[in-house]
Amino acid sequence: MSKVPQITLAFWVLKILATTLGETGGDLVSMTLGLGYVAATGLFFAVFLALASGQVLARRFHPFLYWGVVLATTTVGTTISDFLDRTAGLGYLGGALVLAGALIAVLVAWRLTLGAIASDHISDRRHESFYWLTILVSNTLGTALGDFLADDSGLGYGGGALLIGALIAAVAGAHRFTRLPKTLLFWVAFVLTRPLGATVGDLLSKPHAKGGLDLGTIPASALIALAVVAGVAVVYRGGRGAAGASA
Numbered sequence: 001m002s003k004v005p006q007i008t009l010a011f012w013v014l015k016i017l018a019t020t021l022g023e024t025g026g027d028l029v030s031m032t033l034g035l036g037y038v039a040a041t042g043l044f045f046a047v048f049l050a051l052a053s054g055q056v057l058a059r060r061f062h063p064f065l066y067w068g069v070v071l072a073t074t075t076v077g078t079t080i081s082d083f084l085d086r087t088a089g090l091g092y093l094g095g096a097l098v099l100a101g102a103l104i105a106v107l108v109a110w111r112l113t114l115g116a117i118a119s120d121h122i123s124d125r126r127h128e129s130f131y132w133l134t135i136l137v138s139n140t141l142g143t144a145l146g147d148f149l150a151d152d153s154g155l156g157y158g159g160g161a162l163l164i165g166a167l168i169a170a171v172a173g174a175h176r177f178t179r180l181p182k183t184l185l186f187w188v189a190f191v192l193t194r195p196l197g198a199t200v201g202d203l204l205s206k207p208h209a210k211g212g213l214d215l216g217t218i219p220a221s222a223l224i225a226l227a228v229v230a231g232v233a234v235v236y237r238g239g240r241g242a243a244g245a246s247a
Helices: 009-032 036-057 063-087 091-114 125-152 156-177 182-205 217-235
Strands: none
Touching: 009 036, 009 063, 009 125, 009 182, 009 217, 036 063, 036 125, 063 091, 063 125, 063 182, 063 217, 091 125, 125 156, 125 182, 156 182, 182 217
16 A cells, blocks of 8 residues: 555645745744754754654555655755755755755666656655655755745745746646656656745745745744644545545
């Protein structure tokens, strides 16, 4: 039995909500609470390892555990990206290029080691380990891309979100009307939904002077967390939406 959910519209809505919460939650711990990027990364990475281990060891799909791991990758991805971009001095574009290279390396290693890259059916622990490593690197890359679009490109939070939304629509169109590999399109969309969540999270939490709505990281994180929990409960009630279940 596959341990990942069906790839539906609901999946992508939850993914965007989780990545938005990862942005505001990561900023909450690293900046609002003052832990800094290194300490926050250590904390979030420990949470990620604990949840990912539980997910890999589980015998079946557990919705809240699955989305808990996704959320953990977005929070640790936020702080890792911020560390590379700001503390290490790579800048948003430099950090994004380094992370893009890391993502390609992970995918190539996955392909060479196990013979195929999966996205919609994961039941083997070796594939699942590569799956979560790819998600972690993808969400870290997406954070750097979102920060680059919002801060360095001149588009701002709203413009960056619109551009990423258009790119996601283009990927959806390619999925619908072309014969491009579905697995490739899935991972491209997975990367793109992260900067969309990052720019939306910044739009909600950043002050007016920086183009945000000035909700702050704590209220924004609380509201999005409620939306994620409610969304998972509604989408997967009675086992609906799990891999292998009928639509």
